Amino acid sequence: RKPTLAVVGATGAVGSVMLGILSEREDVWGEIRLVASARSAGKVLQVRGEDVVVQALSPEVFDGVDVAMFDVPDEVSAEWAPVAVSRGAVAVDNSAAFRSDPEVPLVVPEVNGAQARDRPKGIIANPNCTTLTMMDALGALHDTWQLTELVVASYQAASGAGQPGVDRLYDEIEVVAGQRELGQTSGDTAAAIEGKLGADSPFPAHLVLNVVPVAGSLKDGGWTSEELKVRNESRKILGIPDLKVSATCVRVPVQTTHSLAVHATFAKEITVEEARAALEAAPSVEVRDDVANGVFPTPAGTVGGDPTVVGRLRQALDFPNTLDLFVCGDNLRKGAALNTAQIAELVAREFTA
Ligand code: 2RA
Numbered sequence: 001r002k003p004t005l006a007v008v009g010a011t012g013a014v015g016s017v018m019l020g021i022l023s024e025r026e027d028v029w030g031e032i033r034l035v036a037s038a039r040s041a042g043k044v045l046q047v048r049g050e051d052v053v054v055q056a057l058s059p060e061v062f063d064g065v066d067v068a069m070f071d072v073p074d075e076v077s078a079e080w081a082p083v084a085v086s087r088g089a090v091a092v093d094n095s096a097a098f099r100s101d102p103e104v105p106l107v108v109p110e111v112n113g114a115q116a117r118d119r120p121k122g123i124i125a126n127p128n129c130t131t132l133t134m135m136d137a138l139g140a141l142h143d144t145w146q147l148t149e150l151v152v153a154s155y156q157a158a159s160g161a162g163q164p165g166v167d168r169l170y171d172e173i174e175v176v177a178g179q180r181e182l183g184q185t186s187g188d189t190a191a192a193i194e195g196k197l198g199a200d201s202p203f204p205a206h207l208v209l210n211v212v213p214v215a216g217s218l219k220d221g222g223w224t225s226e227e228l229k230v231r232n233e234s235r236k237i238l239g240i241p242d243l244k245v246s247a248t249c250v251r252v253p254v255q256t257t258h259s260l261a262v263h264a265t266f267a268k269e270i271t272v273e274e275a276r277a278a279l280e281a282a283p284s285v286e287v288r289d290d291v292a293n294g295v296f297p298t299p300a301g302t303v304g305g306d307p308t309v310v311g312r313l314r315q316a317l318d319f320p321n322t323l324d325l326f327v328c329g330d331n332l333r334k335g336a337a338l339n340t341a342q343i344a345e346l347v348a349r350e351f352t353a
Helices: 013-024 074-086 109-117 129-145 158-176 188-197 225-238 272-281 333-352
Strands: 005-008 032-036 044-047 050-053 067-070 090-093 123-125 147-156 244-251 258-266 285-287 308-315 322-329
Touching (some): 013 158, 074 090, 109 333, 129 147, 129 272, 129 322, 147 225, 272 308
Parallel strands (some): 067 090, 090 123
Antiparallel strands (some): 308 322
């Protein structure tokens, strides 16, 4: 039989992309139930070309549900994913609530899809979008050359902070548009933006005409939550508990698509040609690597698509067995909704097999 799916958080930034993805992909679902906070209940949204009324989050809404996807804040997932499980559903959660739980698999289908079946708590976690951006590509290389060290700088889009992040970026663009004198004196753009929009922002500094080297919340030792997620989640997904990882996560004035500059060291000698061939063979990776002809990954050239785009492949000049590369991935698609949908489809196959 075709399983019943619940999409919890259907009205959010990722939820909206999810409805589009569910409408585009092969339809493996019976009923699709849309769920959100009581505030959004009663709204009518479109999925698979049909109108569906959004229901309020409650224990009963999970009755009869086989798979429940959660695209909601950590605290909402922490409370409600176990409720969905207690009502008989498998929960696929896109929050950070369960990612580090050893009894919850953290799954990227192209890398460790088989682990989705081993879910003692009935919960499968979806990685953070920053980590996910590079997992398909690194997984493809790790298979043959064994990754040992990873140094990463991220260039993260505003939509990583959800719709409020996108709204803030465009509001800031409106403030500076046409004011070409801004950007020449320290503090001038910040003052203009705060004067018009106030200081209340999802970001710790203005994003327009700027880059902000703080993404996520501050943790011990000066690291941010995003940087620690890159480390912990990469280790868990790739199954390398002692992988050496160092990340600096930066927010940039891009609407959607995270980018990463990756410096990856392997146990075995690897050449650019070998790496390119392995990446070209990976089904979810697209190689754009011909700088002389203007071919390289950019967020603007990646957004809205499914593949992870990889380019700027270089053999590190001073580091043996090390490649430098640039990776772009749509943070709302492969970084969130698409990967969640792919995990849910793995579970759905268990019903139809
Ligand atoms: C961000 N990675 O970009 C986060 C979203 N989960 O803010």
